Amino acid sequence: MEHVDVLVVGAGLSGIGAGYRLQTQCPDLDYVILESRESIGGTWDLFRYPGIRSDSDMYTLGYPFRPWLGEKSIADGADILQYIRDTASEFGIDRRIRFGHRVIDVSWSSEQASWTVRVSTPNGLAEFGCSFLYVCGGYYSYESGYLPDIPGLRDFAGMVVHPQFWPDDFDCEGKKVVVIGSGATAVTLVPALAEKAEHVTMLQRSPSYVMSLPERDPIAARIRAALPHALAHRVVRAKNVMMNLGFYQFCQRAPFLAKRVLRRLTARGLRDTVPVDPHFAPRYDPWDQRLCVVPDSDLFRTLRAGTAEIVTDRIDTVTEKGVRLESGRELEADILVPATGLRLVPAGGVEFVVDGEKVDLSKKFIYRGMMLDGVPNAAMCVGYTNASWTLRADLASLYVCRLLRHMRRRGYRSAVPSYSGDGRTRPLLGLDSGYIHRAEGALPKQGSRSPWLMRQNYLLDLPTMRFGRIDESMVFVP
Structure with missing residues (x-):
């Protein structure tokens, strides 16, 4: 041994x-x-x-x-x-x-x-x-992600893909895709799939807080241009630690104000093309659950462009051709992606x-x-x-x-x-x-x-x- x-x-x-x-x-x-x-x-x-x-x-x-x-x-x-x-x-x-x-x-x-x-x-x-x-x-x-008991899922005639086990040969070009979930995985998948799919629907039972951040940090870029790599890294790291912790404390100590700030930022990203209520108005306070980050408003831009939509409703049952909701609406789908979390x-x-x-x-x-x-x-x-x-x-x-x-x-x-x-x-x-x-x-x-x-x-x-x-x-x- x-x-x-x-x-x-x-x-x-x-x-x-x-x-x-x-x-x-x-x-x-x-x-x-x-x-x-x-x-x-x-x-x-x-x-x-x-x-x-x-x-x-x-x-x-x-x-x-x-x-x-x-x-x-x-x-x-x-x-x-x-x-x-x-x-x-x-x-x-x-x-x-x-x-x-x-x-x-x-x-x-x-x-x-x-x-x-x-x-x-x-x-x-x-x-x-x-x-x-x-x-x-x-x-x-x-070994396995979390997959809730979704009524009728076995009846679906199309492809079901869990994000944790994504196939190398996946192709959604010209397909209708329904992503089930509202967390970080879902908000990441929707803009990426919308680049090739005919249409993508993000189906959520309850919404999450979503915040846009710059994909490239302009302040960090200026610091890196002025300082050696190692020193710049420490300075930017310290800056981001303070900013992230400060925003978290703000959310914990003043949740009502934090809700207003996040709501205003979301509305600015959607530009009146998608209503904030009910799709981006969670029932919980900010940071009671992990905040979803989208770089350069990519989710909001995709929704504004109409290549994807967001639906807030509950599933009645999955059918052979898609998802029937409790409201009676039916979402047609060739591919279902249950972005329903980890185990x-x-x-x-x-x-x-x-x-x-x-x-x-x-x-x-x-x-x-x-x-x-x-x-x-x-x-x-x-x-x-x-x-x-x-x-x-x-x-x-x-x-x-x-x-x-x-x-x-x-x-x-x-x-x-x-x-x-x-x-x-x-x-x-x-x-x-x-x-x-x-x-x-x-x-x-x-x-x-x-x-x-x-x-x-x-x-x-x-x-x-x-x-x-x-x-x-x-x-x-x-």
Whole structure:
């Protein structure tokens, strides 16, 4: 059995960032990255649907140690994937990856102070040993997306395509397409499909807040023209962190005013061609669910041009030729795209066993947003829900490195978070979205105060994760 100091699970955005931090912050430790698929990229390699892009700016979604040099602030999926692959290659991280290695379960032995990781490989089952386990596989299933029970879907005579499993030979030219959903995937798909399809309909049961941002950040362009790449990247990153956090706080503290602002911006983008009510007037407050970003008003421009329409209604049933709504209207379709969300799984679906006892993650409290009470020498990477994923993912990797260095200096074999809260719980992910509610019973919980409270605030997390007490509510074993 091969044994390494640190085993990283997942070679996506988080896993590659973890690799860089480990080899620069802990150069005396050896690590391996296990990737279940055959390529680098994670989310950005899995999703291939038309128009896929980031809904976070690349100056905060990109790594702080490797400046984003692309022209677009809101980047296409292919450019993001290439950026991740180039990062892995530049720093030699790709040489540490074992592809086609899917983690089945992990078992901790306190006697040996080691994890045994059982893995499915192209050559059969294999085992790895490690002193520290770092799960960077995200929190949603790669095996299946969420597909609600849509009446009559089996009767549909056309093609049904889920965004998570987009076919390479997809062709919608001259076809009528109905996209079911109102989230980030739907608002991305509609303008892209409308470029070739005869007509696209975005069918939503309830609307989302949609905000247009420039695809190319003009302020960032001026800063990059005036400063060296590395310094410009830091300045633009800081600017965007402050702007994003400020707008989020505005939405949380003054939701009535935020609604008015978003409504006015939406009306300006639609230019009276599509009514804001009911299509862009959600029942919830801004940022109770994740805000949908569209670059350069592409969704609004597509709706104005008439190559796509938006319909707010409920499905009565899917028929052989399309979708019949509760209002009685029928939408003809050759292709249905259920952009109905993700299926969340804790720790990427990895099962934990500690000293022979299976760990029920739903009963665990999360420590500093990354470790679990009572689970030794293990962390999982969870990004922000209200900002770029990488902002928190990088803080988590830096904290892991701090912890490993501390343990090595003091001669500790294991570090175990020990819950010290008041018993009050909060959901792990603080959004009112359907995909989060469906998974609440399986995900760990957060507490009511630090270090068991997962704050969605980069400026507060930064000093805590970089310089805060490493021994707070942590039991170290020599």
